[in-house]
Amino acid sequence: MLFFLSAASAVNRVTSLPLLNSAFNLVSSAYNYTKETHPYLSGVCSVAETVAAVAVGSVVGGAQPILNQLEPQIALVNEYACKGLDQLEENLPFLQQPADKVK
Template identity: 45%
Template sequence: TADVETETPQDVVVRVANLPLVSSTYDLVSSVYSNTKENHPYLRSVCEVAEKGVKTIGAAAFTNAKPVIQKMESYIVIANNYASIALDKVEEKLAILHQPSDKV
């Protein structure tokens, strides 16, 4: 077996996002959100304010977390490796993850 600390699997977050069930569900929700913003002017204003707030908070959080992330990088790699192994097992047991949401 491979040494967990030296193996560098694809980022688990990217793997999960690329699962057909997850990506097709995201596409569906994104489409509904966009259509709602387009067709309801009052909600559009609320959504745009919320989006700006999320972007500002996200940028501030990243700036403040960057030093901590850099210090913890080796631990993050190890956690990603273990999460990747766990995701392999989940994918084996739940074949539904490999189907788009319209087929589930």
């Protein structure tokens, strides 16, 4: 379980970058609008969401013993990922802007 806490810091940093966060929100809004306005696609999307949720749940549950053994290596990868993010954020300041403000 500690894997998710350590790996989450790099993942959380990436998903909280304003550029990526706003781009995700735009795509999410378009997806939700499509589901709401096209009944046939809504059914297909709902089935796909259910299948994806079950698949992810199965993979995470089955992989937990392996993840526990790899915890030190995963923490090291997370540390390097965070250092890489530090450099990216320093060299690419537009990552701190929402998608609609990047030119």
